[in-house]
Amino acid sequence: MSTALRVEGLTKRFAGVAANDDVDFDLRPGEIHCLFGENGAGKSTLSSCIFGFYRPDKGQIFVRDQPVHIASPIDAIRHGIGMVHQHFVLVPEFTVLENIIVGTQRSGWRLNAAEARQKLKAICDGYGLDIDFDAYVWELPVGRQQWVEILKALYLDAEILILDEPTAVLTPAESRILFNIMGKMCARGLSIILITHKLIEVMQSNRVTVLRKGKVVATLNTVETSPDELARLMVGRAVSFTITKPELKPGETVVAVKGLTAHGHWGEAVLKDVSFSVARHEILGIAGVAGNGQKELFEVLCGVRKAQAGSIWLMDEEIAGLTPRCLMDRGVGHIPDDRFREGLVSEFNVAENLVLGWQRSAKYRSGPLINSKAIAKLSRDMIAEYQIATRDEKVAAGKLSGGNAQKIIIAREFRHAAGLMLANQPTRGLDVGVIEYVQSQLLRKRTEGFAVILASEELSDLFGLADRIAVMFKGEIMGIVDPRNTTITEVGAMMAGRRQGTIQ
Amino acid sequence: MIRFEPRTERDGLWTAASFAMAVVAGLAVSALLLASTGADVGQVFAALVQGAAGSPKALATTLVKATPIILAGLATVIAFRAQLWSIGQEGQVFAGAMGGYLGGQVLAGMPPLLFFPGVLAFGMAAGMALGWLAAQLRNRFGVNEIISTVMLNYLVIYLLSWLLQGGPWGENGATISYQQSPMLPEEAFLPALFGSNRLHAGVLLPFLAAALCAVVISRTPLGYEIRGLGYNPEALRHKGVNIARTVTIVMMASGALAALAGATELFGVAHRLRADNLIGLGYAGIIVGMIGGLRPLGTVVAGLFFGGLASGAVYMRVLGDVPASLVPAIQGITLFFFLCAGVLARYRVVRVAFQ
Structure with missing residues (x-):
């Protein structure tokens, strides 16, 4: 059977650790x-090898069954491989057309805009993409x-x-459109490698290769x-997948918000008359x-943003401001x-991040100096307790995967917070x-008697x-509802502006 | 073909090798420059080494020359580690000397054990005031600290100019103005060490200050906040650190260190207030701090190297028969290669096979 792309026995090591270990992978035309x-399972490493960012230590890549040597992304593009990164590489101040043709011209100094426009028009028509080539990229929503x-x-x-994780930045509606487009592309003979860790997306593919710790665990028909x-x-x-939540009676009110109003940069209201309360044992x-x-609501509640009006009571104390x-x-x-911007200092190591915000606490000092021994010991305990995958506590937080970085934040906040x-x-x-x-940890806090305020874009x-x-x-x-007698569809309608339920 | 790849981890040996290459390359290019003036390169370098470290006297001169540069370098380290790009060291060196001079008048007649700490404190207070001002401009009005500190440099330097020429501190009775103050009384000279006539007690200060800076930066909560401020102020703000307050502390500490350089220079070397002795020390400090990798110990090493160059320059001019203005050129060349080494240390060289 012919393949669009095949990888045989690919191994890539970083500092002696195999990020890809003898990986076999094949991509059929149109799938x-x-x-x-x-x-950290090796998805990105494999795709980076295919796209020429890394050179594999061992193994062979075949494109259309021909052995190829891909030393750089330029080679990859020459072999007809394209990559869309999770974080876009676009110039916001350029138009769509400029972003596409600048730096992609095969030769010469002159930009041939008219010809490019024609070619792009043909591509867009073929896939049903409706996009204004002369719009500035900053004007476009993320999906576009x-x-x-x-x-x-x-x-x-x-x-x-x-x-590479194309839906990480998209709304559910945008994701649906993207999969629609991908379907059309495959119908026209394109082959797509989709990197994801969302099950719902995997189920929409033709085949799936599961990686774990750099090795292929299985390749299956979806x-x-x-x-x-x-x-x-x-x-x-x-x-x-089923969350088992113990039945608990809400206790006394921990936090009560009344009439909270806050303004953004240009004086526009970002919070309008927000009121609610949360009790102990309640999420x-x-x-x-x-x-x-x-x-903005979270920023006001944690004190980094000023509210223009309203009150916040924490237990028996007004805490607004x-x-x-x-x-x-x-x-x-x-x-x-935004964990890497607001929750962590990437350059600090795990131990330093585990005490971020409490660096002056007497627990972590001996006299005027930081007690690095005590912090290291605490860090090792927390790394074990929260199963943070890191070589030791001296690794920079920025080197960890998003999930492990998040575990640092959770470990730190859970350790130091009390009540809310x-x-x-x-x-x-x-x-x-x-x-x-993470979910089990949040439920643990609820059981312990915390009041928890949890925002999520995943309604489930x-x-x-x-x-x-x-x-x-x-x-x-728009309203506060009880999930036990409300449907996801109803909440979806409220997210689009319908009022329902009670407002305290 | 070779290619550079970013390193994932620091390699001590490679870092050392990078800087060794920088020294060699710097010397080689300097040699070319010297040769182009028709000088005997070997003789010039011999004179340089002789003047920098060839005798106890030469070593003493190197130490004395290095002292203010290291102190201004430490001022740079503290500020730059917090990613506060203060260029105010030059003005703060001047302010330190001026504050010290004022202190000398106020505290005249005090016993030495009170007098010297007192005048140094006066000098440091002046530098701290400048740092405080730049910090307030930044915190309250969002004024970029590069702009404010450069402007304050001019302000301070011209203030000294006025004070010495036509102002109250000019040398009395001089018919022509030399833009200098009268000589300090001899009891206001910083005491000499080992009976030397040039090695003043102030040469100990940069080492004490460097040790203190190293401990503060790497071992205290304040140092943690300074480093964090440089890396990610937003995360610090979210975790309860008062950013404005930290900026103020850093700018004042930086100002105090640079001012200490000026005060030491006044009481240890010049013994009278004049711009000639102070000019360029602050800027040299910025270079030394950068070359030292924004680390206190590195700054001491780089400062001693620069002190050696300055002290060797005299010999070079006399024995090697080359213009002394080549010394700043050599300093510039060295800086260039050290900055290259700093980048190189973060990469590794890989050989790529041709296809």
């Missing part, structure tokens, strides 16, 4: 083939920016497309497998499409959504195994974890 595995990246690859005559089997293959053990879910005030330091000292823990836990998108971009873990998470769900739309709470 979507998933590379599925946890962060991704189209630009895909167009760039197609413009360079790619026949094999590598998509129709012959199930999400449960795939999750088990990926993690190496059975994963429970309040915050649902909403990203950018509807969730982030207090600094993050004061709130941390009152037991407020915060898991921010703010968790904004704590499971975004994480592996199935880690998600399960909220329905499994939350005791009540507040739905946000354009900075307002």
Whole structure:
């Protein structure tokens, strides 16, 4: 059987550790083939070898059954391989057309815009992509920016497309459109390697190769497998998808928010008259499409953003306007959504990050000096307790995978907080195994008597974890509902602006 | 063909090799420059080494020359580690000397054990005031610290110019102005060490200050916050660190260190207030801090190297018969190669087979 691309016995080591160990992989013409595995399983390493970012230590790559040597992305493009990265490589101040043709011209100094426009028009018509070539990239929503990246690859005559976690930045609706386009591309003979760790996406592919610790665990026809089997293959053990939440009676009110209003950079209201309360043993879910005030709400609650009006009571104290330091000292823990920007210092090692914010605490000092021995010991305990995959506590946090970085934040906040836990998108971009873990930890805090405020874009998470769900739309709470007698569809409608349920 | 790949981990041996190559390359290019002036390169370098380290006297001169440069270098380290790009060391060196001079007048007649710490504190206070001002401009109005510190440099340097020429501190009775203050009384000279006539007690300060900086940066909560501020201020803000306060502390500490350089130079070397002795020390400090990899110990080594160059320059000019202005050129060449080495140390060289 002919293959679009084949990899035989590929091994790539970093500092003696095999990121890819004797990997065999083949891509058939016109199929979507998933590379599925946890962060650090070797998906990115394999695709980087195929696209010429890394040179494999061993193994051979074949394109259309011909052995090839790919030493750089230029070689890969010459062989008809295109790649769309998770983080786009676009110039926001350039138009769509400029972004596609600048730097991709085969020869000469002159940009032949008219010819390029014609070629792109033909590509877009073929796949039903409707995009204005003269729009500036900064004007485009994220989903459209991704189209630009895909167009760039197609413009360079790619026949094999590598998509690296393409839906990580997309809304559910945008993801559906993307899969639609991918279907059309395959129908026209393109072959797609889809890197993902979302089961729902794997199930839409033709075949899937599961990687674990750099090795291929299995290559399966998607129709012959199930999400449960795939999750088990990926993690190496059975994963429970059903969240078992103990029945607990809510205790006294921990935090009460009344009439909270906050303004953005240009004075626009980002929070409008937001009111709710959360009690001990209770998880309040915050649902909403990203950018509807969730982030601002968390920022006000943890003290990094000022509210223009309204009150926040923590136990018996008005805390609106207090600094993050004061709130941390009152037991407020915060898991921010942008973990590498707001939750961690990437250059600091794991141990340093585990005490970030508490570096002045007497527990971690001996006299005026930092007690690095005590911190190292604590770190080793926490690395074990929270199963942070790292060589030791001296590894820079930026070198860890997203899931392990998130575990550092969770470990730190869980260790130091008392009473209130703010968790904004704590499971975004994480592996199935880690998600399960984070969720169980949040439930543990609930059992311990914490009040938890949890925002998530995955409604199924909220329905499994939350005791009540507040739905946000354009900075307002559309209503607070009980997940036990509300459907996902109803909450979806509230996310689009319908009012329902109670507002405290 | 060879190719450079970023290293995932630091390699001590490779780092050392990079800097060794930088020294060799710097000397080689300097030799070319010297040769182009028609000088005997071997003789010039011999004179340089002789003047820098050839005798106890030469070593003493090197130490004395290195002292203010290292202190200004440490001022750079503290600020740059927090990614505060203060260029105010030059003005703060001047302010340190001026504050020290004022302190000398206020504290005149005090016993030495009070007088010397007192005048140094006066000098440091002046530098701290400048640092505080730049920090407030940044914290309150968002003024970039590069702009504010450069402007403050001009302000301070011209203030000294006015004070010495026509102002209250000019030398009395001089018919023509030399832009200098009268000589300090001899009891205001920093005491000499080992009976030397040039090795003043102030040469100990850079070593004490470097040790203190090293401990503060790597072992204290404040140092943790300084490093964190440089890496990711947003995360620190989220975790309760008062960014404005930390910026103020860093800028004041940096100002104090640079000012200490000026005060030491006044009481240890010049013994009178004049711009000639101070000019360029702050900028040299920036270079030395950078070459030292923004580490206190590295800054001491780089500062001693620069001190040696400055002290050897005299010999070079006399014995080697070359213009002394080549010394800054050699310093520039060295800086260039050291910066290259700093980059090289972070990469590894791989051989790529031709296809």
